[in-house]
Amino acid sequence: MKSNYLLCYDIRNPRRLAKVYKYIRGRGLHLQYSVFFCRFTWNELTQVKEELGRIIDPAQDDVRIYPLPSDPRPIIMGCGDRIPEGVDMFLE
Numbered sequence: 001m002k003s004n005y006l007l008c009y010d011i012r013n014p015r016r017l018a019k020v021y022k023y024i025r026g027r028g029l030h031l032q033y034s035v036f037f038c039r040f041t042w043n044e045l046t047q048v049k050e051e052l053g054r055i056i057d058p059a060q061d062d063v064r065i066y067p068l069p070s071d072p073r074p075i076i077m078g079c080g081d082r083i084p085e086g087v088d089m090f091l092e
Helices: 014-025 042-055
Strands: 003-010 028-032 035-040 062-067
Touching: 003 014, 003 042, 014 028, 014 035, 014 042, 035 042, 042 062
Parallel strands: none
Antiparallel strands: 003 035, 003 062, 028 035
């Protein structure tokens, strides 16, 4: 069963930042510069944590994965369309 997560990161080195972004962009919806909405099974979450652990420098970088409620109701305030054109977002 998949669960919802908010994955956020702050990476100090530009090369590591690019690697983290490239790795995560295929696994979640890019909401803001370093924030992704993701849906993972437990095994997928474990794999993501392991791979990110190999990419980042834990002494300098910060990656956080926040579990979200199973029935999320997003509230969007401010300007800007964060969902790319042609992408439909359905929350279960």
